[in-house]
Amino acid sequence: MTNGQTNLFYTGKGPCTAATLLGSGGEGQVYAVTEYPHLVAKIYHTHKATAELHTKLQWMVAHPPTDPCAALKHISIAWPGDILYSDPRCQQFAGYLMPKISGAKKLAAAYHPPTRKQQMPGFTWQYLLCVARNLASSLQAVHNRGYVIGDLNESNVLLFPSALITIIDTDSFQVVTPTQTFRSCVGKPEYTAPESQLRNFSTFDRTIHDDGFALAVLIFLLLAEGRHPFDGVATTVPDCMDIGERIRANWFKMAHAKVGAGVSPPAKCPPFATLPPGIRDLFLRCFVDGATRPSQRPQASNWMRALDVAMQNLSVCTRNPMHAYSTHHRECSWCRRMILHHMADPFPLPGNYRPSPTTAVGRTALKSQPPLPKKTRTMTTATPIPQRKAVIPVPVSQQPAKAIPAKQSITNALSGLGGAKQHVTPIPQSSGIPVKLAQSCRVINNQCSPAVALPSAKPIAPAEKIPAAPPITPSLFGVALPSAQGLKSRG
Ligand SMILES: Nc1ncnc2c1ncn2[C@@H]1O[C@H](COP(=O)(O)OP(=O)(O)OP(=O)(O)O)[C@@H](O)[C@H]1O
């Protein structure tokens, strides 16, 4: 029972029955609502249902942000829709109603490779870019309405196979009304900006630059295989395990922005140079320039633009069409990382997938390319993924990816880091990938493409065919990709 001896609650419009428990947290419990199947009820623990929270929620109900995914009929911000009371006269505040979010996964399912393999088959790096972009667009919508999330972290973002996201736990946002500020009194150290570390959140106002820091951390997690930007291995600086301390000491700068500065990147972290130049630039602005000057941090809209450009500048690997990589690399950065680190494929094909010899991609993959090293091939094909439908990953470039001649050198894209160089272990000849490492990057097309909406989430073209990518709108709106699904498995 959630309301004394009953599970009945009331809005001004009538009763609501809190039925199945869907989830719970430190503030309260979330239930399905019998009368409104598309809504859920968040019922606060009795001592949390204060008059102040009541006033805050009343303001929120009356001043919702514009959801950037409204046109896609998707809820990207689970905003309070109505207040709930435990008595029919609506005197005793108990909680609120909000849209029900079903079929979503936790954000970590996207960036934690083993979980991604299980829960998000077909999720390529393009999807990860798109998740980051959709998160940025929802955050921008929140900021546009004058709110600050404050407690932006991975557990408050839910994820769909189409790369759409939903922000939950919105009642913990910081809300500013003309007469009052309702602070966000919670936060996790790993998403907390240096200037807000070690402070009591209930004693100061958060800013959009606090959210800017947390957004950049989440985007780094998404694009760098779950590695935290301030994680690393101390080489010449004093070691510390506390992530808040690492943020204050700016381990990001030492690990990624300045080679040989006392911290090495964490094991198997994709090299910073793997990221597209525009994305790297924003990380440097956020974590280096913004370390002492919070206003230098990119805003959510800056991330949206850079991520749009990154999504338009991807190539597909000819060995594994699940490998989408930035076009500033001349060869697949995922294959390269697997070989360098002898690691499992982060975006594996299903069990015994083989490209079709009847398509251009398949012909290239089967005939023109040298074989992968034995170890890599074994790992690639070892783990079957439950198949739902025979589809191929989403299109990743407006222009079809060009096959890289086998004799071409591998790009050491660190040249984009102001001359910083990284030691790269030569790739053995037996790998089938040439040893010589070039020092230069191709300049990428930094132009946004014309405005067009992406297709909403649904399976795409038949197996073995990679259609041309629709252009992506550099707008404030959400972008849905076709639901990520596993590739077709063959004989
Ligand atoms: N709109 C929703 N639709 C479906 N389930 C939801 C919704 N909102 C929250 N949940 C579920 O309920 C759980 C608790 O919700 P929420 O995070 O809002 O509670 P909380 O008490 O504020 O938690 P915390 O202590 O982390 O702030 C979530 O983790 C999620 O599983």
Ligand SMILES: [Mg+2]
């Ligand atoms: Mg909460």
